[in-house]
Amino acid sequence: MGSRVEVERRSVMDHPPRVRALKRMLGVVADGMDPVVDLWRPYVDGLDNLPADGRVLLVGNHTQMGSAETFLIPYAVRRQLGVRVRPLADRQFAQMRGLPSDLMAAYGGVIGAPETARELMQHDQTVLVFPGGGREIPKFKGEEYTLRWQGRSGFARVAIENGYPIVPVGLVGGDDVYKPLTPRDSAWGRFSQAMSTRFGGRDDMAIPLLRGVGPTLIPRPERMYLRFGVPIDATTPVGVDAGGWAEWVKRHTQRELERILDDLLGLREADPYRGLNPLSWSRAAQPESA
Structure with a gap:
């Protein structure tokens, strides 16, 4: 029997009936989400940078909990182009079974392996990757909006191999829903890393101490700021070493x-609506094209 990644690769464009039924249900839900999303008034710009055919590799940043960007990026692309985004999930999610696994597949997610990414690109799919993976989600104090891409250049190699343009897409707001209380090198940080290593085999999934509204875990109301950057042509120039070019594309994308994140943080700082204060609705920062 093949590994989970092998099974995922074989079924990346073909799902069993239960997953297809969930996919149709999620499509109906997504079609009715416009009024709800508009109520929160997310700032979104750069949509004109998306190729009209949807053949693009979107490269984003993970924020605390990993939820805002996982929802908002596919939602914005679907609303602009009418195409389904295929997120590449951290290999850790290969351990999921049952309904959670089916929901991920119905949403379009696949395990982030080179084989699955290549197959998606061979079918001209819109692909979304977070090179930091799951390790970029748990943020300790001082790590907000930082990228943890050490050694992660596989996305660049796959884009180059398949002639896919890369569009960097940044989201700000997600790291402010919860505030980390301690740095990674604190006593709690060291303890959490030790526990992560003991039970998960890796220390980069340590869990920070967080707080939301006041001392609680109620999420802070925060506006989301999303920007799609200028496309990056990953075509290898004549005479350039392939390995060196992949590393350059990775560094340039980063x-x-x-x-983009720095620009959005500056925009957010000056936005009176950043905390979703309804009294500041009329003065909320708007994209230039709005």
């Missing part, structure tokens, strides 16, 4: 995404 720099562009970090620049």
Whole structure:
């Protein structure tokens, strides 16, 4: 019997009836989400940078909990282009079974392996990847909106191999829903890393101490700021070493995404509606094209 990744690769474009039924249900839900999303008034710009055919590799940043960007990026693309985004999930999610696994597949998610990414690109799918993976989600104090891409250049190699343009897409707001209380090198951080290593085999999934509204875990009301950057042509120039080019594309994509995050943080700082204060609705920052 093949590994979970092998099974995922074989079924990346073909799902069993139960998953297809969930996919149709999620499609109906997504079609009715516009009024709900508009109520929260997320800031979204750069949609004109998306190729009209949807053939693109979106490269994003993970925020605390990993939920805002996982929902808002596919939602914005679907609303703009009418296409389904296929997120590449951390290999850790390969351990999921039953309904959670079916829901991930129905949503479009696949295990983030080179084989599955290549197959999606061979079918001209819109692909979304977070190179930091699951380790970029748990943020300790001082790590907000930082990218943890050490050694992660596989997305660049796959884009180059398949002639896929890369669009960096940054989200700000998700790291402020909860406030981390301690840095990674604190007593709690060291303890949490030790527990992560003991029970999960890796220390980069340590869990920070967080708080939301006041001393509680109620999420803070925060506006989300999303920007799609200028496409990056991953075509290898004539005479350039393939390995070196992949590393350059990775570094360039990371720099562009970090620049987007810095710009959005500045925009957010000056936005009176950043805390979703209804009294500031009329003065909320708007995209230039709005």
